[in-house]
Amino acid sequence: MNGMSLRAASRRRPGLRFAALVAPGALFIVIGLMLPLLAIVVFSFWRTESYELYADWSLDNYRTLLGEAAYRTFFLRSLVTAILVTVICLVCGWPVAYFIARHGGRYRLLLVLLLAAPFFTGVILRIAALQGLLGPVGLINMGLTMVGLPPIEALMYTKLAAGLGLVYLFIPFMVTAIYLSLVNFNFELLEVAKINGARPWRAFIEITWPLNWIGTAIGMILVFIPCLANAVTPRFLGGPEATSLGMSLAGQFGETGTWALGSAMGVFLFAVSLLAIFCIAPTIRLKRSGFTGTSLT
Template identity: 85%
Template sequence: MSGLRSGKRLHPELRFLGLAGPGAAFIVISLLLPLLSIVVFSFWRTESYELYADWNLDNYRTLLGEAAYRTFFLRSLVTAAIVTAICLVCGWPVAYFIARWGGRYRLLLVLLLAAPFFTGAILRITALQGLLGPIGLVNMTLVELGLPPIEALMYTQLASGLGLVYLFISFMVTAIYLSLVNFNFELLEVAKINGAKPWRAFIEITWPLNWIGTAIGIVLVFIPCLANVVTPRFLGGPDATSFGMSLSQQFGETGTWALGSAMGVFLFLASFAVILAIWPTIKLKRSGFTGAVQQ
């Protein structure tokens, strides 16, 4: 934060760079350059765990040619879309409640959403399995009572999706909440006086003014779901291999880094496509964003 150091006066642009520069440089070095490097590796070749700068398109040919990868990818895509939709529908009311009626306990209510993360994804998924899995509390109780177990929860897509909702819904709620705390709820009173019923006021006022926060929530859930490894592996059973699982194998067990890099590029492009799809709906003027700078 050299830009803040007292002494001679610094030009505002220098102060801006002093504040934002370190973070920006850090992102370039730790995110953009690594991503660029896997783009490069995706055109290389791996042989017995070593990368060779031997430019070719074989990795992409494999990726697009083999049905298995297509299946993995589509499976991940559909799962991520459904999970995101569920998180959106369930997350909005909760975020709205905290922002509108949480009062002085708002922060605590939000932190309660984040606290389960301290237990770690693997243990949480294992515990979810312990409750809902084939020999979990729910199904075993059903069997004890002489009822059939819920087979849908046994190593299925549904179980895997439920696990993803469990892991990521907090992101959705938090993103929407952060938008709603900056929302002027008085505007709803104005809408009602002007004849809008509550649901109409929501559609006309609340939703559009919180769309950016909602869009961020969608991205925050969709992208990790698309790439998720742990959940489908433990909850999804044999038919649930996801794109992320296959990708992580290239960097682990099989050591085919070049193919893995190509899969990474593919994953990135898919995430990017989602962002490109959402981007046109973000209109700063239409979001009520007034520009926070006062000079």
């Protein structure tokens, strides 16, 4: 084919241009993300012995995972923590996002960027900052000691501290997702509802909440998934009582070197994440969300 007819062919079929632009990124993600996930699915049915993987297919890893009380506890702890953190982020995030979108005026971009920014400092430095405040030699407890009071035990290496850390880490996601939904929401619809006799609370339930459910649902998923698999926060803030499945999983790939069992844990966590997505996805109906595209201001 010479250049001219090639060009004519691509003009005839926009599909070719679509493929040329989209394929590199899509293939990159499929190869870089999906294949490794597939690999751990395979490994989860294998066996590790002295840091080597052997292709002896069995369900042993899953039997261990579901059978041993310790792992069950770790998983339930991760699940309950993730659910609680998601709910707390939701309850705290909604009024804040609503306030910014509704009353932020010309400052709303600034306000929301200020909420999103801390997320980008990275997990470890944010945990360090939190420890500077909450830890045994952190500001709060040192302050209490200075004035002769006992330190607050609840904040030192407890599940509460770990949960607080997770809220601290992920609430920016929730606020941003809800905000992005609310800035595309036409607040005049509320006036219409009020004129037609709806009280503010009723108008919220009938109009605002359903029309912004998509942003809320995405925010919930974006908080739930990293919380479920979190390993770093409980490690540094949680103490011995807070060991999560993620921490244990990290250990299988680190110190103990039992990759097959670790893979099974990874697959299990991924399956639960998918389950969460599949539970919430059917509730999102684009046609009923008034979705018209996105805008940042």
